[in-house]
């Protein structure tokens with residue numbers, strides 16, 4: 643695959659969606675076509691799976707069912723959207739990917755991380771992002787942003803106990819420490835402009851060829 647694959651990760655309310663939107667104008671100055679997408683979702687079928695997973699009334703979903711639904715959505719989205727874009731040399735920016743399953747279903751829900759890794763690998767045929775921007779924020783700040791943010795629907799995962807969100811954040815910190823080549827951690831407690839600039843700086847440093855005409 644000759645494209646560039648970048649994922650944004652972080653606890654709820656870290657600012658991934660905001661930063662993804664804000665970095666676009668700079669990326670568009672580069673040499674490649676840009677595709678932005680998200681998980682769960684990003685294609686019609688995967689968005690339908692998203693509806694099931696995140697509907698606040700679906701409290702009966704078992705933890706392993708939840709994991710399998712995320713994995714199924716991932717496979718479909720990857721095949722329909724991500725892989726074709728990478729094959730034609732695009733930059734693909736995805737709001738959440740494999741590490742969300744490890745952080746939320748693995749560390750958050752307590753499903754063993756080896757099984758989550760195996761399922762991720764099965765769904766993606768081993769494809770990993772070239773770069774993962776991890777936006778790190780403490781649980782209290784992140785959840786406060788989610789609850790007070792304008793036009794933000796509150797989903798089933800947002801409504802989980804604070805204890806689960808704490809475990810998710812600790813999980814992310816562990817994954818970041820274990821993957822120093824792929825992960826770059828950005829302090830997302832800073833202002834939106836500072837976090838946006840930090841993300842742009844990392845991308846420019848990692849992929850300088852994209853920005854030389």
Ligand SMILES: Nc1ncnc2c1ncn2[C@@H]1O[C@H](COP(=O)(O)OP(=O)(O)OP(=O)(O)O)[C@@H](O)[C@H]1O
Pocket residue numbers: 652653654655656657658659660661787788790791792794830831832833834837
């Ligand atoms: N650095 C920041 N400082 C203050 N507010 C922020 C910052 N980043 C994002 N926000 C605000 O927090 C809210 C959530 O942001 P956003 O939707 O981008 O987060 P997210 O990481 O995509 O969350 P989720 O994964 O839960 O969807 C929005 O109202 C946004 O304006």
Ligand SMILES: Cc1cn([C@H]2C[C@H](O)[C@@H](COP(=O)(O)O)O2)c(=O)[nH]c1=O
Pocket residue numbers: 654680681682712738739740742743744746747797799800
């Ligand atoms: C991909 C993925 C996501 N999640 C969780 C993380 C969030 O709480 C929601 C998605 O909502 P967002 O507003 O689009 O961030 O789903 C998860 O638990 N496992 C996953 O694999």
